[in-house]
Amino acid sequence: MNEQISALLDDEIALEDAAHLISAVLKSKDAAQVWSHYHLIGDTMRGNAVLSQHFKQNLMQKIEIEPTVLSPNAALVNQVAKVKDANRLPTSWAIAASFAAVMVIGFMLLNQETNRGNELAPTEVAQADINKDAAADDGIPAEYLNAHQASAPSASAYYIQTVSY
Amino acid sequence: MVFISQRLIAGLFAIAGLLIILLASVSAQANADDDMWQVLQKAAVAAHALSYQGIFYYQAGTQSKPIQITHMFNGQGEFARNVVLDNTPREVFSQGGDLTIFNPKNENVVIEKRHGQNMFPAILPTNLDLIKQSYSLRLGEPDRVAGRPAQMLFLDSKDSLRYSYRFWVDVQYGLLLKSVMLNSSNEIIESIVFNQLGLMDTVDLDWFQPKIDSKKNYVMEDEVVIIADNGVPVGWSLKGLPSGFRKVDQMIRMVHGKSLPVTHLVFSDGLASVSLFIEPLSKSIKPRTGHKSVGGTSFYSSVSNSYQITVVGEVPEATVAQVANAVVFKK
Numbered sequence: 001m002n003e004q005i006s007a008l009l010d011d012e013i014a015l016e017d018a019a020h021l022i023s024a025v026l027k028s029k030d031a032a033q034v035w036s037h038y039h040l041i042g043d044t045m046r047g048n049a050v051l052s053q054h055f056k057q058n059l060m061q062k063i064e065i066e067p068t069v070l071s072p073n074a075a076l077v078n079q080v081a082k083v084k085d086a087n088r089l090p091t092s093w094a095i096a097a098s099f100a101a102v103m104v105i106g107f108m109l110l111n112q113e114t115n116r117g118n119e120l121a122p123t124e125v126a127q128a129d130i131n132k133d134a135a136a137d138d139g140i141p142a143e144y145l146n147a148h149q150a151s152a153p154s155a156s157a158y159y160i161q162t163v164s165y
Numbered sequence: 166m167v168f169i170s171q172r173l174i175a176g177l178f179a180i181a182g183l184l185i186i187l188l189a190s191v192s193a194q195a196n197a198d199d200d201m202w203q204v205l206q207k208a209a210v211a212a213h214a215l216s217y218q219g220i221f222y223y224q225a226g227t228q229s230k231p232i233q234i235t236h237m238f239n240g241q242g243e244f245a246r247n248v249v250l251d252n253t254p255r256e257v258f259s260q261g262g263d264l265t266i267f268n269p270k271n272e273n274v275v276i277e278k279r280h281g282q283n284m285f286p287a288i289l290p291t292n293l294d295l296i297k298q299s300y301s302l303r304l305g306e307p308d309r310v311a312g313r314p315a316q317m318l319f320l321d322s323k324d325s326l327r328y329s330y331r332f333w334v335d336v337q338y339g340l341l342l343k344s345v346m347l348n349s350s351n352e353i354i355e356s357i358v359f360n361q362l363g364l365m366d367t368v369d370l371d372w373f374q375p376k377i378d379s380k381k382n383y384v385m386e387d388e389v390v391i392i393a394d395n396g397v398p399v400g401w402s403l404k405g406l407p408s409g410f411r412k413v414d415q416m417i418r419m420v421h422g423k424s425l426p427v428t429h430l431v432f433s434d435g436l437a438s439v440s441l442f443i444e445p446l447s448k449s450i451k452p453r454t455g456h457k458s459v460g461g462t463s464f465y466s467s468v469s470n471s472y473q474i475t476v477v478g479e480v481p482e483a484t485v486a487q488v489a490n491a492v493v494f495k496k
Binding site: 060 | 223225228255257258264279355373374379383385389393413427429431440442460462478479
């Protein structure tokens with residue numbers, strides 16, 4: 001099935017012979033996913049040739065250069081856009097907030113459990129936290145290392161898994 | 166009288182003869198130097214222009230990874246696939262300087278886009294002028310790597326601002342077979358060495374596609390917003406950069422966890438790269454000062470004129486410190 005989808009995308013199966021395949025893709029959730037994955041992979045592999053490396057940079061720069069229209073209506077539109085932006089932000093915050101909540105609950109549970117086990121636990125937990133901070137401080141900050149390697153990749157950036165957030 | 170003049174003439178001849186020998190040896194020395202750089206130049210070109218496949222080992226610190234490489238030049242373009250042969254098979258595809266990395270992470274395969282043209286064995290730039298300023302080359306012994314005869318070359322750093330290298334070049338193909346990076350105490354920081362290598366006699370591109378795992382989700386990495394920077398610094402300038410390092414890139418980017426955009430400059434001496442980040446301090450960010458060195462990578466951060474300055478690069482600690490101190494704020 002997957003091979004047939006791949007063949008269809010590669011133009012190895014004629015469209016008129018693929019009616020059953022397309023209906024299968026439409027019916028099966030798994031097949032639909034394979035279909036979209038293959039498209040994504042194909043687009044990124046081919047995408048190299050389609051868009052120039054600085055396409056996004058150039059586009060962002062062009063947008064920056066665009067003159068701002070000074071009319072009350074334009075200002076209103078901008079305001080609406082800003083409100084929309086403000087509305088958009090919380091989605092990422094929501095994830096961060098829920099992650100933070102999980103962390104807090106996890107920490108509370110951990111505290112409770114260690115408390116039950118040992119009277120001296122709170123100081124131990126605090127100690128462990130200090131150690132953890134020190135350990136996190138040990139390496140090179142990942143955010144800068146990743147930014148450096150994205151713009152000036154070295155051998156380690158190619159072959160060794162980079163830190164994920 | 167006649168006798169004396171004869172001796173004089175003989176003496177003059179002897180001096181002239183010596184001079185000729187001396188000049189010849191000087192030019193022979195220059196020729197030998199040129200020949201050595203030619204070997205390196207050939208290695209730089211061969212890595213891009215030949216079609217080959219093999220397996221090499223990347224080693225740094227405690228990390229050691231076998232990597233399978235397939236590289237092809239079909240007359241029009243350059244295609245390469247690098248597969249890290251471990252339990253999380255990372256696949257790196259390059260087409261010219263454009264890279265697409267398939268990076269398995271748990272139930273996902275993250276697709277990352279990068280730009281770079283210095284993947285082994287193509288670690289040398291095809292223009293060696295910048296390297297000649299900061300490194301000197303001397304001949305080593307003939308050796309064997311991956312069962313193939315190789316010529317060893319020392320690329321020594323002229324100062325303590327960068328690491329030194331040893332290269333083993335295939336006598337027949339001209340390809341780089343082995344590269345070792347060393348610090349000033351001659352300790353190996355990183356080594357990359359072919360275990361097996363052969364030339365390819367095909368222009369078929371069948372292999373230039375990822376192995377797709379249908380059980381995984383394929384997702385694009387979150388793209389980082391990067392704005393090209395025209396390079397006119399506002400409020401600061403650079404003075405006293407480490408010798409041999411040139412600015413090769415400048416941009417404004419978002420850095421993970423930072424709310425404000427960061428100015429990012431990249432410097433290179435032809436082999437080693439250093440990144441300089443300059444950002445205004447804000448209340449939400451704790452200022453950071455200090456330095457670290459992990460493997461061959463050094464890090465330095467300082468605060469100056471309410472700006473956070475951060476430098477990262479595959480260079481000794483003194484070099485990142487010098488780059489950070491080269492940022493001068495206008496009064």
